Amino acid sequence: MSDFGTLESRVRRKSLLSKVCKAEDTIKYFQAGQNLLWSGFTPAGYPKEVPIALANHVKANNLQGKMKFNLFIGASVGAETENVWAELDMIDRRWPYQTGKNIAAGINAGRIRMGDKHLGLFAQDISYGFYTENGRYDIGIIEVSAITEDCGLALTTSCGIVAEAINLCDKIIIEVNTGQPSFEGMHDIHMQQKPPHRAPFLITEAGSRIGTPYVPCDPDKIIAVVESKRRDKGRAFADEDDTSAAIAGHIMDFFTHEIKKGRLPENLLPLQSGVGSIANAVIGGLAKGPFSDLTVFTEVLQDTMLDFFDGGNLKVASACSLSLSEDPGFPRFFDNWEKYFDKIILRPLSISNAPEPIRRLGCIAMNTPVEIDIFAHANSTLVGGTRMINGIGGSGDYLRNGYLKMMHTPSARPSKTDPTGISCVVPHCSHIDHTEHDLDCVITEQGLADLRGLAPKDRARKIIEKCAHPDYKDQLTEYLKIAEKECLAKGVGHEPQLWDRAFKMHLNLAQNGTMKVKNWDVKVDLCE
Amino acid sequence: MSDFGTLESRVRRKSLLSKVCKAEDTIKYFQAGQNLLWSGFTPAGYPKEVPIALANHVKANNLQGKMKFNLFIGASVGAETENVWAELDMIDRRWPYQTGKNIAAGINAGRIRMGDKHLGLFAQDISYGFYTENGRYDIGIIEVSAITEDCGLALTTSCGIVAEAINLCDKIIIEVNTGQPSFEGMHDIHMQQKPPHRAPFLITEAGSRIGTPYVPCDPDKIIAVVESKRRDKGRAFADEDDTSAAIAGHIMDFFTHEIKKGRLPENLLPLQSGVGSIANAVIGGLAKGPFSDLTVFTEVLQDTMLDFFDGGNLKVASACSLSLSEDPGFPRFFDNWEKYFDKIILRPLSISNAPEPIRRLGCIAMNTPVEIDIFAHANSTLVGGTRMINGIGGSGDYLRNGYLKMMHTPSARPSKTDPTGISCVVPHCSHIDHTEHDLDCVITEQGLADLRGLAPKDRARKIIEKCAHPDYKDQLTEYLKIAEKECLAKGVGHEPQLWDRAFKMHLNLAQNGTMKVKNWDVKVDLCE
16 A cells, blocks of 8 residues: 545545645644643554644754643654653643653653553543643644544544543644555544533443544634644564563463363453553464454554454454554554454543443453562552653553453563662562552563462462562562561561561662662661 | 331241241351351441351350351451451451451451452452352351342342352351341342443443342252341441541532532532541531532441431432441431432442442542552551551542542541651552552641642642641651652652652651651661
8 A cells, every 4th residue: 555545535624625734834823831632642643743843943943941831642652752842841741641761851850740640530531621720722733544524533543532632622733644544434432421421331342333433523623734644653562582472371371271260251351451562472472372252452552463363363452542663563554454454443542441341341451560569569650669661551440440450570670780680579669550459460471470369468478489580589588577577576467568678679779780688687777 | 116027027038938047056057268258338237146146156165266267248347246256266368348456456467368459349359259269159148128029139238249149159148137127129239240241330320220129049049047136336436526627628618619610510429438537527518518419429328428318418329338327327317217218229339339330420539548648649558558457448449430539638646645646648658559640639637739730749749738737747848858859869850759768757656656757868778
């Protein structure tokens, strides 16, 4: 495929053709301090021409730090937009997720005020009016495939928060992407009212369609239509390695066991799989695995989802975003368009990540944390408890509401000086995004700890036994032993911790480059 | 009311009359190690005769520690049952919530293995087969008001997990409570299938009824029918004091503000209010307040709910449990039966606490934590991070899914030696049950911190300013200042913490009886 149709053929609402202009022509609408809503979700379906033109304008006119915006988007977007904006000091507030070296640096340096929110909550909370003084936003920038005669927006590779945005923005700029095929028909848009007038989502399987393919838009709000030929800058993932293959293997074995026990149907339940290399490998494992007739109900579809379809095991996939790599993902997708198109449903974030369908369908939720602790709390957001990576994303939406709530991580990672300097199993997480009340299973390349029905101390022993890296097993066991002893002596032994020493591994990493420590019995007096 | 009908009139399934026996006659069915499911939710609707007979049996025969059971109940039950069982060392495992001095002592001493789970998850997870080896339970003990001709169970003051229990137990013992009126007709029982065959809950307002008043039960499973005249031993709450009145006042002001801003309807949205004195006072405030035509969609109805109805502001209340005090709550309720009966709907825990209706209806969630931290994480379960109180209960079910997610607490509590020795606002919670991604507002008697849309450091400043006790404002500000400075120097300033000192207040409390500390700038070297 290479001829994707003209702008004129894509814009079927002919009155809008008078609003066609170049990206540069929209710069006049922007001024510092505005609240902006964009389409996009992970590097998929985000506006490109206008943000890039604005960045060029700021650069050319030395407006760094003088033209800052508050940026609200369903999730992260491509680095050529938000990350360049961060580099040019064009972002004041950023909600609820982000990706990019510069933007992370800006957040951690305190220049960018970011808040990360469960994505499924964010989508509804903006519609409730929670993020700006009057609940309104100045400009929405929305990438579309096409515009229907009655001004329905056919979106591109993601739905994100567009359904909410078109009601919350006073002005809308449309980017029509003619650099790729039209995704018209892939989306299932269901417009919700606010409480107390909300109705059930009548989704009873991953493939249910409950709405229309279009986001209805008031044509009078559209102030500009810009043609774009830029494609999504999706990341390619690392190939499967021994660690991710071992993790995928443990998960396959566990599924087989659960089917035998009668706790999972033969075709499992709808799968949710987070973003990243391990999640990608797990889906790769399922593509080759023994289970067939599977369905996916998730947030983001990544490259291995194509293998999953190709292998014949996957019937249908529902997501908020089709987030393939720029190469080889999208070219492969476009070359086999007919094979995939009808099997994919893209939904608004407020539905893909809503507790209602996730719980009703009984999703199997699988996500990767930064670290987990022995009692099964998980840190998904802040390295060392203080440094923001990307945000919580949708992990909580799925882990709280799924049928099985699973987290997978390597047991250890390299520090600068020690190949296993960072243990991903710690006495106490330095930041907690998912609690012990949420998780059913923890998986590392070492094994799978099935925590269902276990009390805290039993969980701790199981996690250390099954999941900790051999370099850390003894020291974690020693910590637990001493914590149990010292706490029991005070009659507070339900979930033993030593608050003068719980972060010793983290502090040692910061100071000495490794989490390997000894002498847990040395008490520290912090009192006065 | 004093004549509540005979056992014969209550048991309309006449074939069951042959199974009527004394509680003592059921002892033969019990043996150590069994998995038991009980009706009950908070001290409401739990079996009494059989558990008390079993306890007497253990005591009389010196079987302490030799007759231990695994006890799975919707939530806590009356102290005369589970707490006495704990005293007699009759409990091995206890899920997912409990109340009582002895049972808490047993858990903290490590004799009783307890796990606390979001109650809404627990109800579904037992039906998934997650808590026992084969997913089955030996005996269910269920309190009912009546049994219909076709063996439908009309429950009493709570629904709890009975709808799940009758399918999971091999044997069922029924207690028919003739010591109080029959609650037949108050319950709305909807039997769910497991995924992937689950259907939507068609609840669109707090008062929606979607099922029948009865739990269908296989009569062949019923091995005994015992008459009981014992009433629920509900606790009375402390009268409203200045602190809880001030908290209620801040919440009323906030609601008024939100209505003005167009973010809440004039009759608010369905209210959820946690268990305890502050929650009780908030409902008391609403009973006297300016808002009318209100609805409640919650987990537990407490005494002030009667004031709320009497004041005329409350239309309807949906809950899992009618948990009134033994005196004056229940006598008042029984004396005004007609006034209240039709306005109350009792639902199964798996529906009262399900994310689906909570989010659809847009509940206003209000709960009390043990402590909150400056970044808006909350501890609901473990004092000092290690000592179990009751469990997380349903707080997470509502706080994650509500329209507004609010937590209220006194700003400080007395320690043994200092009237304000415990600050309920700390640098970092010693246990985290609700995360910064969940909470919208924190309220103490000092004020209300509206955290919506605030980045972590802005949240911290707001919480200290609005919520901290005056005795702690300076020291929390000082901690934040030093944490910001030290973290920024390392470029990790998104959510600043000092891991060598974050628990200094907690450690000082344990050692010196107060959280009042100084000298945050003194670093501690934990490394080797």
